[in-house]
Every structure is written in C-alpha cells, then in structure tokens.
Amino acid sequence: MKHIPILFLLGGMQFSLAAAGYGSAEKPEPPPVKEEDDGCVSEPVDPALKPGETAYTEAEYPFYGNTPEDMIPYRGTEPYYRYWTKRLPYRGPGRDYLDPPNLKSLKVGLLSPAAYGPEGARGQRSRQGVLLAFEEANANRRPGQLPFEIFEREDAPQWGSAANISVEFKDADVLGFLGTIDGDATHVALRVALKIETYMINTSDPDPTLTETQIPWLTRVWPDDRQQCFRLANLIVKKHGCQRIAVLRESSRPGRVGVMHFNNYIRRLGYPPVAHLFFKPGDKDISAQIAAIRAAEPDAILFYGQPEDVGRYVKMLREAGLKAQFFGFDRLQEDGFRKNAGEYAEGMTITYFFNLNRTDPPWLDFVARYEKRWGQKPDVYAAYGYDGAKLMIEAIDHAGPNRFRIRDYLASLNEWDGVTGHMIFDGRWDNIVPITTAHFKGGEWHYDTPPPLNRNVKPAQTAQASVAGP
Structure with a gap:
C-alpha cells in the first residue's frame, strides 16, 4: 500500500504528521537522567519539631475513639494500616509571624445554631457558658493585658451558611473560633478553618464523622456518638x-x-x-x-x-x-x-457524659457562678461551652495573638481538666474520656460510675484549666 504524506498549511508554513511525531515516524525517547544524591531530604520537615523528633509516632493514640476490641471490624485480621492513631502535623509557615500591630482586643469567633431551629435552645445554653468564661477572663485581666472580644454569628438553615460565617471570622481577624451543634454546619466550617488557618474548638457536635478528615485545626471537647x-x-x-x-x-x-x-x-x-x-x-x-x-x-x-x-x-x-x-x-x-x-x-x-449531681468543688463552684449569672442551672451544653472557651483563652494567653502558635498549643494537648471533668484527646483530637449511664427511677435520673479508660497516650503535653474559679 502506498503511503501519501499529508501536508497542512498554517500561516504559510508546511509540516507533515510524520515530522510531528505521528504516523510511521516515532518520537525518540528522552535520554535517561542519571540520579545523583544532592543531599536533600525527600520528606518535608515540620518546623515545630525539635532535631531528632519525627512528625508521626506509631500507635501513639487509641484506635478509633478507643472502640473495644470485640467491636472493631475484621478484628480477626491485622490491617495493613490503621488510620487515626497518629496526628497529622501542620508544616506550614506562620509561627514566626510578628504580632498584628495596634491590637485593641483579642477576638474569638462564636458560631451558634439558629435560634428558631431545632438546636436553638441548646445553642443558647452553650452560648451562655461561652460568654461566662470570657466575662470571667476579662474581669481577671492584669494591667497591660488586652481584653477578649467575642465576634458572634448565628448559623442559617441553608447549606453553606457556616462557610460564609467562617470567612467573616477571618476578615474580622479572630484568633480562633468556637461552635457549633449542627453536624452539617460544623463540617462546612471545619473545611474553611483549614483554608483560613484558624483553629476551631467544637463544644457540642456529636457527629462521629466530623473528625475523620483529621484536619489539624480542630479540637472537640464534646464526646461524640x-x-x-x-x-x-x-x-x-x-x-x-x-x-x-x-x-x-x-x-x-x-x-x-x-x-x-x-x-x-x-x-x-x-x-x-x-x-x-x-x-x-x-x-x-x-x-x-x-x-x-x-x-x-x-x-x-x-x-x-x-x-x-x-x-x-x-x-x-x-x-x-x-x-x-x-x-x-x-x-x-x-x-x-x-x-x-x-x-x-x-x-x-x-x-x-457525666453525673450532673457531682459534688466536687470545681463543678459546684461553676454551677453557682453560672446560676448567679443566668438564673438557671447549667446543663452539659453550657458546661462544655464554658470548657471550650476556657481552653481557647488558655491557648491565646500561652501563645499570644498568633493563630499558628495557638494551633500548636491546642493540637499538642493529650489531656486537660475542665469543669466537666478530665478530658483525654486521641489522634483525631476527640475527647474519648469514658462516659456514664443514667437510669430514670422514682421520677429522677440516677447516674452510674463511668468505666476506666485503658490509656495508650503519651503522658507528655498535658495542661490544666483553672477550674476552681474564674
């Protein structure tokens, strides 16, 4: 069979398909590149790590929220890899950024559910706990310390509202933010938190899938479902x-x-x-x-x-x-x-989550202060809201007005004490402290003692809140 070359005219220039690498002519392979050791490492290095430290530690945290062994899927087979036993680091810049000039306050965002929605009443109680913590913190600021300022926004029912609010938080230069109860809104806000590099403390969302993204800009103090x-x-x-x-x-x-x-x-x-x-x-x-x-x-x-x-x-x-x-x-x-x-x-x-009839001094003191401020006794939403706010306040006081150092402080915690009790954080920054059970008898709730936790967390990097008083 006779091959006829096909010519194309383009801007007065002629070329053939064969010359372009198509048809019977083949493109020559590029010459092999000789690999040489240039002395560079192939893995990025976390600037927060000290010399000799590694970004991951094998089996450092309990697997999947400390789920009992007999409830783990495929428990008779050792998996090739277990997720969520190691914390993801933040390897970006920002820790050495200068403090913002002309600061007049330390802003913290608060994302609450819509007041008219199904979570409105719970959101209000959570908000009251948050506000109490910041009011007490401001009342106890020393001379020269900047006051805290709450930048509040209420979520709306339409999908994506929390994303716009999170961007508002960034535009307002908040150092971190708290919220919320609704799982959809929290998921969306967390994705934006990753982009705006602003740490989020969740105080009331029970959705177990929230932290499966393992975005290193979130701590959840509320035990999930x-x-x-x-x-x-x-x-x-x-x-x-x-x-x-x-x-x-x-x-x-x-x-x-x-x-x-x-x-x-x-x-x-x-x-x-x-x-x-x-x-x-x-x-x-x-x-x-x-x-x-x-x-x-x-x-x-x-x-x-x-x-x-x-x-x-x-x-x-x-x-x-x-x-x-x-x-x-x-x-x-x-x-x-x-x-x-x-x-x-x-x-x-x-x-x-815990016995509301506890008689330990930190809890009784918090109940008295909350009741004096709001005229009602606190529930778990108010208490975890208060603890989440106290944890954010502690991180800002420790790290200063730098979002990246605040992230490092919060993401490094393994254990922490609040008015709700002791918290233990796993590889996804979830509070996995054992919860209790309650029985309704004789017209009231009776609480059991929670089981002990089989720890598998390094004891380093712990902190304690000032739970005995403001």
Missing part, C-alpha cells in the same frame, strides 16, 4: 443479655450517623438489629412503626431523636403492650422526654 454507641452496645448486649434489638430513630442526618455505629457494634457482637425504623421529627402518628416493632418481638428498643418526640413514642409503645427494655442517647435527659412520656419514662436507660 461513637462513645455513646459502644457504651450502649456493651450495656444492651453484654450486661442485659438482649438479643433482639430494634432501633427507632429520627429520619435525619443526625439520626443516621448517630445510630450508625451502634448498628455496626451490635452486629459484630452477633446480634444485628431485628428492626430499624424511622420517623420524621414531630410525627404524631407512628402506628405503622409500632406494628412493625411488635411483629419483630424485640427485647430491647433503642431510641434516637428529639426528647419530646421520643417521650411521646415511649408512651405509645408502652400503651401498645411492648415490654421490651428501653434505651436512649443523652438528649433524653432533657425535661421534654419525661414530660411527654409521663409515668412511662420510668425504667429508661441512657448514656450521659
């Missing part, structure tokens, strides 16, 4: 011996991720849920769900949702003749549950 899920799984299956477990939860993202790990844990213990049913927040009629639960003949039912809804459904299920043991998450401790459940609240068992 993993802690509640494996505590509930252990309680229901091992302690009470239940084998037919039904789950009734809110049809929402918090409901889905809230029970996700519980379903996984009980399945790994050999007893997958016999029913997993949803309800819309505010539903008044759940007759279809009740019929399905009765048909499944459970010996235990786990509830997840707003306390008012769950209280109403507990009453309906008991009146329908269900004899199963009832279990739930922390929010059922709120008054809305017992109000709507009435006499059927008796016997409910929930997970909770």
